[in-house]
Structure formats: C-alpha cells, structure tokens
Amino acid sequence: MVAFSLNGRNVELKVDPATPLLWVLRDHLGLTGTRFGCGMGLCGACTVHLDGAAIRSCSTPVSQAAGRSVTTIEGLGGDHPLQRAWVEHNVPQCGYCQSGQIMSAAALLASNPQPDEENIRQAMSGNLCRCGTYHKVQRAILSVAAVEHWQPAAEDAS
Ligand code: FES
Ligand code: FES
Incomplete structure (x- = not known):
C-alpha cells in the first residue's frame, strides 16, 4: 500500500512500490496529462512536482512519493x-x-x-x-x- 497527497487529495493504492510514479498516475489514477516520452529520465515529458520540486515521474518509483505531496498538470x-x-x-x-x-x-x-x-x-x-x-x-x-x-x-x- 502506498499513500500520498495528489493535487491536494489523499490517495492510497495497492501497487508494487517499485512501479514508476508515471504509470501510477496514468494507469491507476487516470491522470493522463503527464506524458511518457523516453522512460529514462532524459526528455522531461513526464515532469511532475514532488513536494514542490520538479521530478521525472518515469524514473521515480511510487514508493518515493509515500507520505509526500505530488502535483501534476491537472493540479x-x-x-x-x-x-x-x-x-x-x-x-x-x-x-x-x-x-x-x-x-x-x-x-x-x-x-x-x-x-x-x-x-x-x-x-x-x-x-x-x-x-x-x-x-x-x-x-x-x-x-x-x-x-x-x-x-x-x-x-x-x-
Ligand atoms: S518520459 Fe522522458 S524523462 Fe520521463
Ligand atoms: S514536442 Fe511538440 S510542442 Fe514540444
């Protein structure tokens, strides 16, 4: 179970903690504004905020978001x-x-x-x-x- 704040709302998911945050956002939570480009942290298409800092969600396991605040373009x-x-x-x-x-x-x-x-x-x-x-x-x-x-x-x- 991974829990975090997403665009100001608390979310809790049963998901492999190693799953990239990008896929959790897009596939589990339906927020498709965050894009998949290279999948290797090289292009920036998947950029979201983690506690206000810009991060590459394709190369960030969702476990790193636990207990923290994520903001996407929808936010x-x-x-x-x-x-x-x-x-x-x-x-x-x-x-x-x-x-x-x-x-x-x-x-x-x-x-x-x-x-x-x-x-x-x-x-x-x-x-x-x-x-x-x-x-x-x-x-x-x-x-x-x-x-x-x-x-x-x-x-x-x-
Ligand atoms: S998809 Fe290219 S940096 Fe994440
Ligand atoms: S890749 Fe087309 S607007 Fe940037």
Missing part, C-alpha cells in the same frame, strides 16, 4: 498564470511535451519568481521539445515573471 487547475501565458504566447505546437514544460516552469517560478533568461534556460534544459518551442516557452515564462505582484500557487510553493 494547476487550468488557470495558473503559466497556463494563461502559454495560451497568450501560443506556445504549444503538437503539445506532447507541454505539460512537462509547464510543470518545470512552475517549479522554477515557485523557487525563483523573477528568473532571468539564463535561469530559465538552465531550469528548462531537461525538457526537450521536438517542435522547437523553446523561444516561446522562454517568452511565456518571462511574461509571468514580469508581473509585479505574481505569487506562486500554494501547491507550487510547498
């Missing part, structure tokens, strides 16, 4: 400042990598609300995009960071 609620900025800047192309991109960006802004371009480049360097949306991703993050009184959501600050 941002659809009206997160980054999600609005993604729409305003028309960031996605095929969209496949984008939930991971947003989760990495949300973790960055929660720890550093005013990142510069280099901070963003470093924080986002593990999120690959075959469609080459990198410049739009950076512009969208900078636009959120430029909002004077922006505060991270409580979940992101945990």
Whole structure:
C-alpha cells in the first residue's frame, strides 16, 4: 500500500512500490496529462512536482512519493498564470511535451519568481521539445515573471 497527497487529495493504492510514479498516475489514477516520452529520465515529458520540486515521474518509483505531496498538470487547475501565458504566447505546437514544460516552469517560478533568461534556460534544459518551442516557452515564462505582484500557487510553493 502506498499513500500520498495528489493535487491536494489523499490517495492510497495497492501497487508494487517499485512501479514508476508515471504509470501510477496514468494507469491507476487516470491522470493522463503527464506524458511518457523516453522512460529514462532524459526528455522531461513526464515532469511532475514532488513536494514542490520538479521530478521525472518515469524514473521515480511510487514508493518515493509515500507520505509526500505530488502535483501534476491537472493540479494547476487550468488557470495558473503559466497556463494563461502559454495560451497568450501560443506556445504549444503538437503539445506532447507541454505539460512537462509547464510543470518545470512552475517549479522554477515557485523557487525563483523573477528568473532571468539564463535561469530559465538552465531550469528548462531537461525538457526537450521536438517542435522547437523553446523561444516561446522562454517568452511565456518571462511574461509571468514580469508581473509585479505574481505569487506562486500554494501547491507550487510547498
Ligand atoms: S518520459 Fe520521463 S524523462 Fe522522458
Ligand atoms: S510542442 Fe511538440 S514536442 Fe514540444
């Protein structure tokens, strides 16, 4: 049995503790916004937050989430400042990598609300995009960071 907080709600599952968190989220809990890309911790498509930090859920056994707080793209609620900025800047192309991109960006802004371009480049360097949306991703993050009184959501600050 593994129990953890998921997007603010407690969940408890009978699952092999070695199961990757990604498959627990997608197959056991039906949260398919988190994507499978490489399965080896190399592409960032599967990025979620564990206690507010961006992690690769494909290479994180669910046992590591026990007693902790997991946030997925669904947990941002659809009206997160980054999600609005993604729409305003028309960031996605095929969209496949984008939930991971947003989760990495949300973790960055929660720890550093005013990142510069280099901070963003470093924080986002593990999120690959075959469609080459990198410049739009950076512009969208900078636009959120430029909002004077922006505060991270409580979940992101945990
Ligand atoms: S699917 Fe997890 S890093 Fe690529
Ligand atoms: S938008 Fe297509 S892979 Fe990033």
